[in-house]
Amino acid sequence: MKVAIVGGGVMGEAILGAALDRAVFSAPEVTVIEKLEARRDQLYARYGVQVSSTFEAMSDSSLVIISVKPQEMRSVAGTLREDAVLLSIMAGVTITSLKAEFGHDRIVRAMPNTPAAVKAGMSAWTATEAVSADQREFTRTLLSAIGRELYVDDEKKIDMVTAVSGSGPAYVFLFIEAMVEGAVTVGLPRAAAEELVLQTLYGSALYAQESGRSAADLRAAVTSPAGTTAAGLLELEKGAFRAAVIECVKAAHERAVELGNA
Template sequence: MGNTQITFIGAGNMAASIIGGLCKQGLPANNINASNPDQAQLQALKNAYGINTFTDNDRAAKNADIIVLAVKPQIMRQVCEQLAPHLNGQQLIISIAAGINCSSLSRWLGTATIVRCMPNTPALIQQGVSGLYATAQVSAAQRQQAEQLLGAVGLAIWLEDEQLIDAVTAVSGSGPAYFFLLIEAMTQAGIKLGLPAETAAQLAKYTAQGASSMACQSELNATQLRQQVTSPNGTTEAAINALQAGGFNALVDTAVSSAAARSQQLAQQLSE
């Protein structure tokens, strides 16, 4: 990203993860600024990466080419309206706050050069996936910058319809919790079958990790991979049949649809 100056408004876990990813990619620490009211959080970032830190958002944003809004959705309007007089209209604004649409951000900031994204928590270990949406005012070069920035913590996928952010939230934003729940359930089932608790937990966690890695690295899709491991009249088929008889696919569909509906509700409330 060359000599691009990047400012993070908010220095929580997700911002810290992106900053760490950018530094690993070779972006000079002096090109990264972060502001936050918590001095301890800022000091931790400064100690870890050597970046510039501020308690004043306006000073942090001065001369920035990219401003990443990483504050809680509930205070986003206040932060944006205070920041607006200090923007020059040329900066790229990237929001990683859930539920705040580009229209509201544009109204509060006085600029429409905005990329909205929905990362997920595996970004904290540089294995996340983010859905990105850019307004029409974002240039091709700025789109590339946004992709590089989110790419520092995982996979970045562009959306051409902002409304699809709700679907991204439901599938990948909330998605890690679905897998954690499955790991929990598999662990408890293993314990019930007589395995020591730690052994059951390790078997469940590392099986999930291995299956995920296979799915990401294989040229086969998930259906084909499942079929490969499901021998006729075997143990896996017995388990799959039980899951399907219990309405597994329909239950997952209902769960993901419920998350998307809730995302829409929260977006309406937060963007008013």
């Protein structure tokens, strides 16, 4: 099969690297369309794929991945084969908009996140009726190469996903920053603080995934009455931490909907 990846940024490269590593497709089958010459040179040297600054490769590819910023969609000027799948990872860009822009019906709309760069991403996706069963299965395989995948049958849920797992890594990184600063404030060297915080978050997430218990149960199990954890959690509650996170997700969702209506 032939694959065109439009946009060689972080997410485009994450999908490319994982798909090649896990033999979803091979380097000779891929053309990355990227406007920056230096970036094209990097991707060619790193992966051995074809690179281009023009859109001709879209016209004979069976899979076209659109991995540019939403506001750059109208700069993509290529045409697609009738039987090709158009896979968009642009935040907020609806299937209706994609159909209108590209005059195409076989569309997958997906929302991966940046941990895809280390094959630990979370991707939610949906597809139009024109996407065949085999093409859907291939989409699952491709998105599984960069982490976990979740199919949703209602496109509106993609905007909800965008606010949670799509934007979520930034929320987690902010929490990491704050925990590290707190550790430094109480006297730990920064390098030690970073190692402690990163491993704690990684281990906690893995434990939550594998234990089968709710986050509330796991939190309660760590929290002894009048202990150190209780004292720390009390300060988070005083600062309305829980409410702030909820409002954070709501605001991101509202913005994703706004982008789709723009």
